[in-house]
Amino acid sequence: MPETTASCARLSGYRIADLTTAEFRLGPMADLPISARIVLENLLRHEADGGNDIDAVASEARRGMAGREIAFRPSRVIMQDYAGIPALIDLAALRDRVAAEGGDPSTINPRVPSDLVVDHSLLVHATSSAGAFSDNLGREYRDNAERYGFLKWAQQAFANLRIVPPGKGIVHQVNIEHLAEIVSKRCIAGQDWLIPDTLIGTDSHTTMVNGLGVLGWGVGGIEAEAVMLGEAMSMALPPVIGIRLTGAVPDGVLATDVALWLTEALRRKGVVGAILEFHGPGVAALPVPDRTTIANMAPEFGATSAFFPTDERTLDYLRLTGRAPEHVGLVERYLRANRLWPDPAERPRFADVLDFDLAATRRTVSGPNRPEQRRDLAEVPQAAREMASAITRGDGSVRDGDIVIAAITSCTNTSNPLAMIAAGLLARNARRRGLTVAASIKTSLAPGSRVVRDYLETAGLLEPLEALGFALVGYACTTCVGNSGDLDPALEQTIRDEGLCVAAVLSGNRNFEARIHSAVKTNFLASPPLVVAYALAGSVYTDLTREPLGHDASGAPVTLADIWPQADEIAAVLAACVTSDQFVTAYAGIFDGDAAWQALETCDGPLFQWSEASSYFRRPPFFDLPSLFGNGPILADARPLMILGDAVTTDHISPVGAIGADTPAGQYLESLGIARKAFNAYGARRGNHEVMARGTFANPRLRNAISDRSGGWTAIMPETRPATIFEASECYAARGEPTIIVAGSMYGAGSARDWAAKGTRLLGVRAVLAVNFERIHRSNLVRMGVMPLEFLSAADRMLFADRGDDRVSVETPLVGLAPGARLEASLRRADGTTVAFAVRLRADTAEELEYLKAGGILPRVFAATCPTPPEGAPHG
Template sequence: MIARKNSFRTLRTDAGQQFVDMHAADACFPGLNRLPISLRLLFENMLRNEDGTSVTSADIEALARRAYGDTEELEIAFYPTRVLMQDYAGMPALIDLAALRDYVASSGLSVQAVNPRVRTDVVVDHSIIVHDARSPQSLGINQAREIEDNYERFAFLKWAQQAFDNLRIVPPGQGIVHQINLEYLADVVSHITAEDGDWLVPDTLIGTDSHTPMINGLGVLGWGVGGIEAEAVMMGEAVSMLVPPVIGVRLTGSISEGILATDIVLSLTECLRKRGVVGAFLEFFGPGVAALSVADRATIANMTPEFGATISLFPCDSSTMRYLALTGRTPAQQHRTQTYLQRNGFWRNDDVEPLFADVVEFNLSTVGRVASGPARPEQRRDLSELPGLISKRPEGAAIPDEAVVRDGDIVIAAITSCTNTSNPVAMLAAGLLARKARILGLNVPDHVKTSLAPGSRVVADYLQETGLMEDLSALGFDLVGFGCTTCVGNSGELAGPISTAIDAHGLDVAAVLSGNRNFEARIHSKIKSNFLVSPPLVVAYALAGTVLRDLTSEPIGISTSGNPVHLSDIWPTAGEIETAALVAENPERFAARYSGVFDGGPLWADLPADTGERFSWAEESTYFKRPPFFDMPPVAAPHSPVLNQARPLLLLGDSVTTDHISPVGSIGPDSPAGQYLVSLGVERESFNTYGARRGNHQVMARGTFANPRLKNRLAESGNGNAAMTVFSDAENFAQQGCSAVVIAGKNYGAGSARDWAAKGTRLLGVSAILAESFERIHRSNLVRMGVLPLQFPDGFSVATLNLGREHRFSIATTMEALEPRMSVRLEISGGPVDIAPIDMLVRIDTAQELRYFQNGGILQSIAGDVMARASVQG
């Protein structure tokens, strides 16, 4: 009996739409209105989806008790209204569904059972690479090359669009997934049709990219997951989750002139990483919130994964409504949104402080102009610190005078990433700074590869209309594409002489970018020092040509009149930015640009693609292989130990990112993946990237743990052959019938929501990851791929174990005896010195996760459910 849902169901008489009346729920559960809005949104979702099985009345009442300070661990089922994907992560998910159709068809059942059951949008934004830069022709060259290099992938997407229901594809060249979501796809309040009629519901989503929480800046509840979890949601499964603590972030003070949202978010990243908010919901409140536009809030929320959190919600208010009007949402949609949110208590209320688990204080007045780097977003630096961060050259290793670049020289300067290109103030500031520098005769040195890659075409429109595009172009910041470029590692090659000089002299050169990630080898494999800065600072540093110059005191350059030009001389005033912003605020521009967002240009339209219900796998394809995951058994039989004499594959340190585990950038010719492609007759120039090759599991398995900056201490210790690759080691283990484990330190799996980091791990025969702590998304992905995450006790250090290749790892607990978050005894044998058993925490956090793990992974679970549904339909 679904008593709660029926009790709070209200019918709107004007349009016949139902909604959960949270006002009535508040009356039934006194104190419910004290819950943070993020939990109220979960509460509404549970009330609406109560079915007596996945969501019960007891679950609903347990969540309501959070209003009285109850912190008991609570597992819930969350049903998002939509799924959002970018092409790098979305394509493997769609490939899995194509393979699942084959699996269903092999049993004589209808493949129509394999269709997304919720709205799913895929935005193609990760495929464009900055092959050409500093030219008015760069945009056309890069877009044509994108289609040429990815025609097979794009043809698959066109097939998928016609084959699957509830699936929309935004073709390449439109912008970045999160900015398009913010400016167009998000409803804030959605109108959906369910079996029991039409409903008005809060817009909620999960996305296959860790920066999905950018939409929290618009008041929409959503976060990033791996593609494998997204597949389950697409097929109608709930997100199984423990209700996280909700930490309030109280913003006070005012923003100093000249300080941008980029400076705020980089400072917040440092603050929140130090505080420790991994896995938490963050909710922003306090007097400082009103000073932030939705664009500023989105800039902050975008970097939620850099905080370590799950969401960073800014509740809806009048600023939300102004943004909806600005971006061309209809008056009817605006009215519906505000009315619904205010009636149901989802509106920001400064008069009542919600009942948070903890509160972090952050004073906006303390924020100055900053950078972050050289290898982590949380490494906030005052600009004066940058010169001291470049590696000191050893004695006797002088660089010859004729070298084209030197230590500290900037070789990439990129205005890129949804984090900042969605913010008109930041983008206009960059253009105005370029204009002032141009007037003074400053130029960017030839060794700097400059680029401008906006997150939507609207940005190019208002830069063009203000005349600032001409100023940016004059300094080399020509349009290179509309999508994720440098920030995701698609920065293209450096000029030959520059690349040669870096290798020949072991140079520590730099990149500056307005992005959200600067992990080792992410931006470019040859660049050691990478700094995140605001868009105008990207231009300023490009003009300086080096990070060895202190821009707080030293001149950027010399004007044509011979005078030194300092940063303060060309930094735009608030009034100048405000004047330019008046041109940018044009709702018709947004409406016009997004009216054809699903159409694509002529290059997309001319791509031939298959039709029909099932995908035609071409034997000769090097991009697509039918994935093996539906046929993979669990890592151990039900009555067998979860680990039995497993061998160590890697011994790693702290903060191993998903970039380290599964690189997304270029494929090295000498790497196992490169050698595999060569064996198939693929020319070096056609390798493309790991991200583009995600449809071929043979490439991806060989690329797992192939990042050149990943340090495997087993190879360095002299206990093994350092020349052997991880892939060949894994092959040897498999031939010997041995399973493998990976041992790591803290924050294992930080970074992108990259399901291939877990898929590749499973393909290498890894049964378990033993780490001091895990980042949220990757832990979840490991479980869902049937790899067991095991956490060392608090205070334990892997570095003290002195492990080698000779050690073996065993856990006597059987697969069927596993329970969520139980303690198991790890036995380590085989070394010269005995190691005492260690009690490990099983990081399978929920009962639903345990079901997935014991089935062999989420894909096997989905297959079973789909087969059952197809049998009924048949």
């Protein structure tokens, strides 16, 4: 970084970009939210790099305005393996290209510190036994040996990259408990600096770290790659909305309940793309694990971040989790000195303020297929019945409403000791009354940290959980990401044959259709103790507020109120059984692998050795993709490949679950001689673009109006011939006919899944026309060279209805357009009539327009990294 022109000062021998001194130029910091001050510090520190009008940014932020283009430079990148491996594959391919041009491939490295945590690949095969953990981990290594061998190569090949091997924890929990620094020491241009810890992650729930006062959010892998290679993030300055908390969480209510209440309220409010900053008297009443549970759900709110400024409770959490005392002291000194510590006397100006009374929250569940569908417990049975037929079906062994999966899983809740201890105490109390869980329910306990097992065992709570079937299955993201594994074959066959609407209950953050298990239509999110309670009840048709969970040995009914632990008992166990030593022990050697990791075969050297025989890895094509947009019209008689409704998620676009044998991806793998049992999941196959292109839009619950079949089907026009999405895309490409996708609102909600955009690009889609987009997916589309266009009137989406034979044109060329330009479009019917409508180009910054012109961010980065050699120069 060149010498900054920002005002500098020194603290403890380190240089800092001094916000106090900057007040003389930019105005009082007290007017700005703390998250905005962190952004401003970042821009000031990099002022000499250009790309920012800092005075204008400060002025607009002070007035609660947003939208100005900024170049933001996060201090680190964090990845999970599903999204991180494709990013590292692209870097490996970039090294190949550099070597082919006669350059030194070892110069291609992450330029900012980058961590990858292997946490998304474990499937829940074994359950309800003491050996489930070792059985699942062993199967994980066997199924993913080739992928993990690649990571071992990357570990030795790339500088500035650390790998956390399998079985250590979930990326976000590892982040808050160990990796996050809040304030980082960096050597910049030979100078020692203190800087705020800021980051982006290849998972939308990166926002969990916002609960510590670390500003960061989720992006797609393609955007993360650019940051890793030293590119600034070109983005529109987000508005900062204040969430003013009052009151205190009532006894018997957990952070999960608060997070689900906020999800409903904030979705209704509309906060897409905003940074939320929590303030007010209620914040001090929330311990950090409760804050991180709430912050984790920012993607479900629709927000960019859910930020809790660092305060005394944060410092207590740093001490508890084993951070060095000298670092904790440095964090406090820096934040106080640089105006980044909350001051109740300050009244920052927010773009908007929403008041939220913690005291008004109650125990709650969300479902049956969206996190924002908050239900009081008494409302759950009716919500579940609405998903099923009015006539109760079943053969006596399984019926509509029966729970077949109950999982304590996900970073959101397993990071919270209060919630986990409450689950253990409820299990203990249930066992004392003689209650059991039906064997037909697949139960599992998958904490995000090894510390969870330590304190549950210390408290004597692991045994009652195991006795109810909640045995440890792994330290990974399992059921919440769709890695729930198979159900009993006979049970699953009955469910499918009879069309039963059975249920899953999980302590996760996402419950989209077909995400948890393809045979399970109804999915409810709940706190860990409520997961145990529903497993005991056995059906989501049970009203936990008035009906018994079961009966004791004497035949007496046992209700939820009978076994719910008291708040003072939970607090006492927490104080006695959660210790700093547990964290220190758990994270000692976190980057060292076990014997299975050490035994993995891999290659050495700066270049990855691609194998033609591999079904997991193919050299990616993205650096060679030309721009879809030249000097001609943006769209010329484009055909709709799909016409979709509202709330199409990235799970619908790029599923992560099992690969079906009857899908294009399954047929491709079979053509390679791969047995069905070795297909693995889409998420594990992300290194093979041939699989992923065929898997795009393969979710069995996807509904495309052009086809009368659910799943990845459409009709080739004008013949109206039924075809898979992949087959139709190849047909249109062969004809030279451009294609588009038409969609409703909230298009691309859900995970920060770069393959949802990569797959769309490989299908040849030029543009997506939607009522509106979720932030991350819109950004990913642009960075893959696919144009996002928003209908100026939501009613215009209905012009398409279910007509797949329309043709769409936008005569304007891309060249010369401004960000967010209004464009005139036309719809030509099969009978020759035309209808005009308007769309807005959702390339929001000048930099994003350049990505579209270049064919995406990867060709643009390659062009900058490997400029064309002069004529006559030697080639590698």
